[in-house]
Amino acid sequence: MIELRQITKIYNKGKFNEVVAVQDVSLKIEDGKIVVLTGPSGCGKTTLLSIMGLILTPTSGEILYDGEPVLESSDYWKTNFRKENFGFVFQHINLLPQYTALENILLPLYAKDTDPGDFMDRAVELLSKLGVIERANHLVEQLSGGEQQRVAFVRALIKDPKYLFADEPTVFVDEDTSRIIYRLLQDLRDKGKTIVVSTHDPELIKIADEVHRMDRGRLVQTK
Numbered sequence: 001m002i003e004l005r006q007i008t009k010i011y012n013k014g015k016f017n018e019v020v021a022v023q024d025v026s027l028k029i030e031d032g033k034i035v036v037l038t039g040p041s042g043c044g045k046t047t048l049l050s051i052m053g054l055i056l057t058p059t060s061g062e063i064l065y066d067g068e069p070v071l072e073s074s075d076y077w078k079t080n081f082r083k084e085n086f087g088f089v090f091q092h093i094n095l096l097p098q099y100t101a102l103e104n105i106l107l108p109l110y111a112k113d114t115d116p117g118d119f120m121d122r123a124v125e126l127l128s129k130l131g132v133i134e135r136a137n138h139l140v141e142q143l144s145g146g147e148q149q150r151v152a153f154v155r156a157l158i159k160d161p162k163y164l165f166a167d168e169p170t171v172f173v174d175e176d177t178s179r180i181i182y183r184l185l186q187d188l189r190d191k192g193k194t195i196v197v198s199t200h201d202p203e204l205i206k207i208a209d210e211v212h213r214m215d216r217g218r219l220v221q222t223k
């Protein structure tokens with residue numbers, strides 16, 4: 001479970017270009033749910049997702065994972081916690097263009113005690129499930145936007161994370177790929193994973209268990 005307590009994020013605090021991107025947001029996100037953040041451009045969705053994902057530190061407020069406060073922990077601890085528990089699909093897909101799809105999935109796994117080769121079967125399974133297995137050895141720069149987005153999902157899910165954060169994951173993809181993504185998110189939910197997704201996509205909003213609308217940094221409505 002993720003619990004946000006009075007989260008505020010002010011960019012460039014005290015400067016002429018100060019922006020209050022998230023203001024006093026409190027929210028509990030239960031496991032096994034698809035939770036949507038929606039609202040107009042600039043309302044703070046990406047900022048809030050980045051804060052939940054411990055990529056960005058809020059100006060004030062607290063975050064608890066399964067009841068444990070995490071913001072005071074060291075960067076080392078946060079990095080490890082992120083690696084073990086989180087999968088991210090970013091708004092701007094950010095794969096490495098000059099590497100193949102498979103390399104993009106396996107390269108981040110290199111670590112002292114990890115052999116990325118151990119994840120090959122799972123990579124193949126996920127690439128197949130998402131319909132991009134024939135693109136495994138193609139350079140990412142030669143893939144379509146929708147194919148890249150599916151590869152980004154495989155990269156996010158390769159370590160079977162408990163939490164998935166996806167930022168507008170159906171913006172660049174066609175209807176068929178969108179349907180594959182809806183199915184994937186529902187399967188993950190049914191396995192008890194926690195999915196937080198920012199979106200304007202009405203079809204994705206339909207499958208959500210909860211929808212939180214933001215406006216100018218604040219949570220204004222919950223359904």
Ligand SMILES: Nc1ncnc2c1ncn2[C@@H]1O[C@H](COP(=O)(O)OP(=O)(O)OP(=O)(O)O)[C@@H](O)[C@H]1O
Pocket residue numbers: 011012019020021039040041042043044045046047048091
């Ligand atoms: N790194 C940054 N430095 C300064 N201001 C920022 C930064 N990132 C975002 N902002 C500002 O914070 C506000 C919230 O941005 P954010 O990206 O969270 O919005 P969003 O809801 O994800 O928008 P979109 O739907 O366009 O992706 C915006 O006004 C934006 O200009």
Ligand SMILES: [Mg+2]
Pocket residue numbers: 045046047091167
């Ligand atoms: Mg955004």
